[in-house]
Amino acid sequence: MEMWYTEKHSENVGITMKVTETLFSGKSEFQQLDIVQTLEYGKMMLLDGLVMVTERDEFVYHDMIAHPALFTHPAPKNVLVIGGGDGGSIREIMKHPGVEQATLCEIDGLVIEKSIELLPSMACEIDGSNSRVKLHVDDGLAYIRDHQNEFDVILVDSTDPIGPAVGLFEEDFYRLVHGALKEDGIMVAQSESPFYHADIQKAMYGNLRNVFPIVEMYQAFIPTYPSGLWSFAFASKKYHPVNDFDQQRAANRGFHTRYYNEQLHLGAFMLPTFARENIA
Numbered sequence: 001m002e003m004w005y006t007e008k009h010s011e012n013v014g015i016t017m018k019v020t021e022t023l024f025s026g027k028s029e030f031q032q033l034d035i036v037q038t039l040e041y042g043k044m045m046l047l048d049g050l051v052m053v054t055e056r057d058e059f060v061y062h063d064m065i066a067h068p069a070l071f072t073h074p075a076p077k078n079v080l081v082i083g084g085g086d087g088g089s090i091r092e093i094m095k096h097p098g099v100e101q102a103t104l105c106e107i108d109g110l111v112i113e114k115s116i117e118l119l120p121s122m123a124c125e126i127d128g129s130n131s132r133v134k135l136h137v138d139d140g141l142a143y144i145r146d147h148q149n150e151f152d153v154i155l156v157d158s159t160d161p162i163g164p165a166v167g168l169f170e171e172d173f174y175r176l177v178h179g180a181l182k183e184d185g186i187m188v189a190q191s192e193s194p195f196y197h198a199d200i201q202k203a204m205y206g207n208l209r210n211v212f213p214i215v216e217m218y219q220a221f222i223p224t225y226p227s228g229l230w231s232f233a234f235a236s237k238k239y240h241p242v243n244d245f246d247q248q249r250a251a252n253r254g255f256h257t258r259y260y261n262e263q264l265h266l267g268a269f270m271l272p273t274f275a276r277e278n279i280a
Helices: 060-071 088-093 109-118 139-147 163-167 171-180 198-209 247-251 261-269 275-280
Strands: 002-009 014-027 032-036 042-047 048-056 078-083 101-106 133-137 151-157 180-188 214-221 227-234
Touching: 014 109, 032 109, 042 109, 042 214, 048 060, 060 088, 060 151, 060 180, 060 214, 060 227, 060 247, 060 261, 078 088, 078 139, 088 101, 088 151, 101 109, 101 139, 109 133, 139 171, 151 171, 163 198, 171 180, 171 198, 198 214, 198 227, 214 261, 214 275, 247 261
Parallel strands: 078 101, 078 151, 101 133, 151 180
Antiparallel strands: 002 014, 014 032, 032 042, 042 048, 180 227, 214 227
């Protein structure tokens, strides 16, 4: 008998793919975690039944949550990732030799454990082998409350605003992030699909603009996420992601990226009219 996974993106639309094996299924105190083997997208992680990452297209998400901020900030040395227990964001951060320390603060230790075991291509830098990486199994809000004026860049690699991630989309959280950043710090957060989450985006960008002087949306194309068109919020105390972007430094980066490049960095901030109008 064939087994298929289906995720609804709205009441009448979704995505489905053939699954050959369930590699892990279990429940932590926070959420249901499943890792399955698919024919088309390789191993796929689900949280509460929703796609988080797949081996085939995770490089798009992880390139784009990490590199735009790290190439806009002139000298990022201390970087924090809130969420991101699969390790992909940390993997990309570690490609930047100037980063002295990257901290992963993930609320669900089971996600870290099973990513190291079953998704080593993403979790290769969070397995304890890299002295530049620190792991904390903790609530991100509590962690940044105790670490003020400390980070050059903070990446909020969260799930959708349900369950343990609800607080990561609220103004109070962004004020804590603002305080945890140094005087020229940058925050990036995934900010959902312009097609299916317009109301979430409108509220999120309004909350960010109440806190940060520079707030911009940029986009990437991720096949397994709702609509395939995904967005990220760039919020900064000082540096603008286009006006202050050092294109030559990005071009001479000295490491391979599969999605991100210096031209794409600029183009990603050129939004479709409907998306721009929604968060205006």
